[in-house]
Amino acid sequence: MKPLVETLCVIGPGLIGSSILRRARLEPSIARHLIAVDRDAHVCDRARALNLADEITQDATAAVANADLVVLCVPVGVIPVVAAAIIPHMKAGAILTDVGSTRGSVVEGITPYLRPDIAYVPAHPMAGTEHSGPDAGFATLFENRWCLFTPAMNASPEAIATMEAFWQAMGARLRHMDVAHHDKICAIVSHLPHLLAFTICNTADTLADELRAEVLDFAASGFRDFTRIAASDPIMWRDIFLHNREALLEMLDRFSQDAQAMADAIRQDDEATIVRTIERGRRIRRNLIENKQA
Amino acid sequence: MKPLVETLCVIGPGLIGSSILRRARLEPSIARHLIAVDRDAHVCDRARALNLADEITQDATAAVANADLVVLCVPVGVIPVVAAAIIPHMKAGAILTDVGSTRGSVVEGITPYLRPDIAYVPAHPMAGTEHSGPDAGFATLFENRWCLFTPAMNASPEAIATMEAFWQAMGARLRHMDVAHHDKICAIVSHLPHLLAFTICNTADTLADELRAEVLDFAASGFRDFTRIAASDPIMWRDIFLHNREALLEMLDRFSQDAQAMADAIRQDDEATIVRTIERGRRIRRNLIENKQA
Ligand SMILES: NC(=O)c1ccc[n+]([C@@H]2O[C@H](COP(=O)([O-])OP(=O)(O)OC[C@H]3O[C@@H](n4cnc5c(N)ncnc54)[C@H](OP(=O)(O)O)[C@@H]3O)[C@@H](O)[C@H]2O)c1
């Protein structure tokens, strides 16, 4: 059986990149030859020890010259930089994709470097953990998780179909949407919750010493679950916050107004507003449970 | 063996109250006779079906007349109301306690009704789930969870020792602290996280229809874990928010300032501040893990 692509090159074998490689190892229908690229010799050594790919190198330009599909798995702020460096060296007819968590800024950043003979088919797998690096990945990370496709550029229907089959082979469910919509959804379901979780940890960290110590002792009462997502990588999240700035700040603004309204209701003993707000919150939770998402 | 008390009376056999009764059923060292009081005949029927106590009644004043220990397990706004109704009917020498999640307002509300011959020994078990009612309780709810004692009133050392033994028999670990400290800790570890979780659900609920539907589809990317605690009971939380108003609004204010500082950093491309904030947040998470709380 002919695999989807002959040679798959993953740049950035961290949590997401190494999960793609691990899955490709298990599913021979994906690619015949696997290449992993990392700028750091130690990470390359680690990737070798984990046997993540057939070829592991620091030399991105040489690696992409032989690849039929190049997947950029680096922080969103770096995606255009790496794209600029590798695109001139890619094979005509190859496919370029990236897994970045934001779309608007990545598309804008990458567009000047695109070539008419390279299909750019971005797809964001909505899967992850709070861990990072090549050891953190696993082959089932994308199983039953959504992968959001935004409009492709310079791509034939075949190239798009190849990427759809690729993410299906990763175990993901597919959805197509436009860039602005993608960035708004991610702002509310992922980026704002992360920002708030980082922030409340920070607030707790600035409390007087005794109180701060007790936050740690008594965290089980809500704080703990609320902040689990705050263990994630700082550079990745810095980039996401900066590169989805507009949608994120808009959602934060709405949220801050809602929090302020709640504070006012508490200050003014406005029981009806408080109960209504809590009830609405619970409705969303109930819908999540019905949706089998909770 | 003589049990800790002869007759234990729980008023409000909901999540917390029914968990106390279930544990007392399993540990004969706690009480010889169990009484449950609920204002609602249907809840009494349900408590009977669950065999939660030896005597189940709607008549609180008759029930407390025979009790050596009365545990108020009703929402914090109602605790002083119920206390006012029952204290005149309690036996001299009996112990009164409540499990309310706030302390300042409860102590203030209950003090006018206290009697010199009744020991008031409040203790707040920091354990719960997002479910409520008599079916939600279970005997191990308090196992290895903290129970926070605030200063007792009109209480002999023996009465305090009885309540300590009581909560140890429930499986809890004990801590003593003053009222203001209790309310601040709970504001940051529990009440603020709940307020923020309710609020973000509310924000999501007010989004345009299409976006709102997709929040439900894509909730796995952070939103879901972040909002799990938002399924809790509206009346209980309305009361907690109103009755821990001062400490809660102070923590919310600090949090809002921190969130605003993060928004400013994002707006101004201030990478150092963003990374520092995320790093501090992660430090708290790491400490939780070292503390075996995560
Ligand atoms: N984690 C999630 O929840 C999640 C979910 C969906 C999408 N994503 C997106 O997936 C991408 C990767 O995230 P991840 O979680 O896999 O991160 P990760 O585990 O930290 O891996 C990041 C990879 O990018 C490389 N890298 C970082 N900076 C670089 C630079 N300046 N030049 C070249 N390579 C660089 C790293 O190399 P070194 O090891 O040498 O530093 C590493 O191989 C990001 O765009 C992220 O937004 C993440």
Ligand SMILES: NC(=O)c1ccc[n+]([C@@H]2O[C@H](COP(=O)([O-])OP(=O)(O)OC[C@H]3O[C@@H](n4cnc5c(N)ncnc54)[C@H](OP(=O)(O)O)[C@@H]3O)[C@@H](O)[C@H]2O)c1
């Ligand atoms: N859930 C937690 O996480 C948690 C943790 C620690 C402490 N607490 C505290 O424990 C107490 C009980 O909470 P819970 O979670 O057990 O709540 P719950 O399951 O909703 O039970 C509340 C009980 O209070 C009764 N009640 C409500 N309003 C009343 C009124 N006006 N007059 C008389 N009885 C009334 C209810 O009776 P009906 O069934 O007839 O309405 C029910 O038996 C609250 O003070 C709460 O702050 C809760």
